[in-house]
Amino acid sequence: MVRFVTPLALAALSATAFAAQKCSTSSQCTDETYPCCSQYGECGTGAYCLGGCDPLSSYSLDSCAPMPVCEEKTYTWENLDNAVSQDKYLGNASKADWTYSGKPKTEDGNLIMTMPKNSVGTLFANNHYIWYGKISGKIKSSRGKGVVTAFILLSDVKDEIDYEWVGADLTNVQTNYYWQGVLDWHNSGNISVDGGDTFNDWHTYEIDWTPEKVDWIVDGSVQRTLKKADTYNETSKQYQFPQTPSRLQMSLWPAGQASNAQGTIDWAGGAIDWNSEDIQSKGYDYATVGEVSVKCYDAPSDVKKTGDKSYLYTNSAAMESDVAITGNDTVLGSLGATGLDMDLGANTSSTSATTSAANSIPTTNGGSGGMSNSNSSSSADSSSSTGTTTSSGSESTTSSGFSQGTDVTKDNGAASQTEHVLRGSLFAVLVAIVGLVTL
Numbered sequence: 494m495v496r497f498v499t500p501l502a503l504a505a506l507s508a509t510a511f512a513a514q515k516c517s518t519s520s521q522c523t524d525e526t527y528p529c530c531s532q533y534g535e536c537g538t539g540a541y542c543l544g545g546c547d548p549l550s551s552y553s554l555d556s557c558a559p560m561p562v563c564e565e566k567t568y569t570w571e572n573l574d575n576a577v578s579q580d581k582y583l584g585n586a587s588k589a590d591w592t593y594s595g596k597p598k599t600e601d602g603n604l605i606m607t608m609p610k611n612s613v614g615t616l617f618a619n620n621h622y623i624w625y626g627k628i629s630g631k632i633k634s635s636r637g638k639g640v641v642t643a644f645i646l647l648s649d650v651k652d653e654i655d656y657e658w659v660g661a662d663l664t665n666v667q668t669n670y671y672w673q674g675v676l677d678w679h680n681s682g683n684i685s686v687d688g689g690d691t692f693n694d695w696h697t698y699e700i701d702w703t704p705e706k707v708d709w710i711v712d713g714s715v716q717r718t719l720k721k722a723d724t725y726n727e728t729s730k731q732y733q734f735p736q737t738p739s740r741l742q743m744s745l746w747p748a749g750q751a752s753n754a755q756g757t758i759d760w761a762g763g764a765i766d767w768n769s770e771d772i773q774s775k776g777y778d779y780a781t782v783g784e785v786s787v788k789c790y791d792a793p794s795d796v797k798k799t800g801d802k803s804y805l806y807t808n809s810a811a812m813e814s815d816v817a818i819t820g821n822d823t824v825l826g827s828l829g830a831t832g833l834d835m836d837l838g839a840n841t842s843s844t845s846a847t848t849s850a851a852n853s854i855p856t857t858n859g860g861s862g863g864m865s866n867s868n869s870s871s872s873a874d875s876s877s878s879t880g881t882t883t884s885s886g887s888e889s890t891t892s893s894g895f896s897q898g899t900d901v902t903k904d905n906g907a908a909s910q911t912e913h914v915l916r917g918s919l920f921a922v923l924v925a926i927v928g929l930v931t932l
């Protein structure tokens with residue numbers, strides 16, 4: 494079973510730093526006040542209950558907020574008006590199509606995902622879930638040893654369909670899939686990208702995901718197909734096929750950073766060079782994203798449908814038949830709200846979630862969903878590893894009022910046995926807890 498290692502480094506900004514509970518499918522959040530298990534394996538409220546919140550690791554199946562349904566859309570990048578930083582989003586996907594951490598920017602109509610020296614890069618996550626559909630991205634990967642670019646679909650219960658570019662190899666893109674986070678190192682496959690390298694040349698990468706199969710399509714040609722029928726497990730009588738509502742996530746992250754597990758570094762082609770030519774000339778490593786489009790397919794015909802706003806898990810088996818389409822709202826009232834009480838703090842906290850004292854809304858551990866804030870990637874050289882010990886090593890820093898732990902690896906207990914168990918895309922961002930507030 495996968496364990497999601499997330500270092501927790503709370504700045505001792507206030508005298509009472511709050512230590513977030515860790516969570517996983519085998520150890521759910523136990524405090525109803527902080528019921529949501531974030532994508533990074535920590536219990537909290539607010540952003541922790543939104544994109545990536547794992548219902549199987551949370552206090553209860555309904556702790557996470559309902560997931561906004563698929564929206565067919567084509568994204569271009571004149572500006573970042575449709576994106577908000579991770580700690581500002583409250584679940585209204587109509588207001589912001591994307592949440593991000595790190596330092597993205599736009600240039601010539603493209604999205605540039607940057608990774609300045611010693612940072613943990615950029616994550617761009619779409620707020621509309623996709624429950625079968627086709628995603629397309631025109632992408633130029635980053636380059637250099639240790640630098641990984643990712644374009645993936647990831648569900649809250651860790652079904653996953655990936656493209657990943659390792660900067661040391663600009664002739665291939667790696668593909669992979671997972672079902673409920675179960676590691677199987679036979680699932681990866683390389684696609685050789687013809688006609689120019691992945692850094693200098695535009696290519697179009699697509700994932701065509703239906704209830705029956707996944708196609709990985711590069712420049713219009715199907716290069717790999719996964720059939721659901723071929724994922725059947727005779728023992729468990731289950732299809733180990735990605736089958737739950739997923740978000741599109743694009744990221745750039747330093748897999749080859751020294752604090753990562755050796756297996757991760759090796760997979761990434763070696764230690765990252767923080768004085769790479771791109772860092773010297775531009776100030777950062779980067780990946781370039783052009784037009785991205787999402788096409789939504791119909792949900793399975795036997796789906797339980799009571800509305801058209803959101804997807805909800807109805808059963809902890811978390812298979813296709815355990816997802817309903819409902820009319821439930823997806824928006825939280827505040828950073829202290831959760832799926833259990835979505836209106837909590839609705840009219841008190843929007844402006845000052847981080848400053849209100851004597852307030853019954855749990856704001857600590859409510860801000861960032863275990864992800865970095867918009868300023869988080871600035872620098873990581875003042876390491877102050879408070880409370881960050883993981884077997885795979887990690888790093889944490891404190892800066893300007895935010896505490897951030899950096900973890901772009903995961904520890905799955907198997908990293909030493911195989912280098913192919915890496916799912917860095919899940920960990921493409923650091924953790925940054927806005928540890929400012931006390932109750």
Ligand SMILES: *[C@@H]1O[C@H](CO)[C@@H](O)[C@H](O)[C@H]1NC(C)=O
Pocket residue numbers: 555559805819821832
């Ligand atoms: C969805 O909405 C129904 C009706 O308002 C409510 O009873 C239920 O608790 C909601 N479920 C979740 C998970 O929010």
Ligand SMILES: *[C@@H]1O[C@H](CO)[C@@H](O)[C@H](O)[C@H]1NC(C)=O
Pocket residue numbers: 585587588822824
């Ligand atoms: C979400 O945002 C849209 C666009 O700004 C707005 O019209 C709508 O009322 C918001 N919904 C909720 C529930 O806040």
Ligand SMILES: *[C@@H]1O[C@H](CO)[C@@H](O)[C@H](O)[C@H]1NC(C)=O
Pocket residue numbers: 659662665667681682683
């Ligand atoms: C994919 O290519 C990398 C080199 O870039 C290699 O290390 C890896 O073993 C290949 N994976 C597969 C499944 O062939």
Ligand SMILES: *[C@@H]1O[C@H](CO)[C@@H](O)[C@H](O)[C@H]1NC(C)=O
Pocket residue numbers: 675677726727728729733
């Ligand atoms: C099939 O299911 C069994 C029982 O859940 C599990 O132990 C086994 O690892 C699964 N096989 C694969 C290839 O995942």
Ligand SMILES: *[C@@H]1O[C@H](CO)[C@@H](O)[C@H](O)[C@H]1NC(C)=O
Pocket residue numbers: 840
């Ligand atoms: C907050 O909302 C409650 C009901 O939802 C209302 O009674 C109260 O007056 C509101 N407070 C403010 C300051 O708007």
Ligand SMILES: *[C@@H]1O[C@H](CO)[C@@H](O)[C@H](O)[C@H]1NC(C)=O
Pocket residue numbers: 867868893
């Ligand atoms: C984020 O960085 C900008 C400048 O880069 C600065 O003006 C702003 O105050 C910072 N915000 C926080 C919360 O540190």
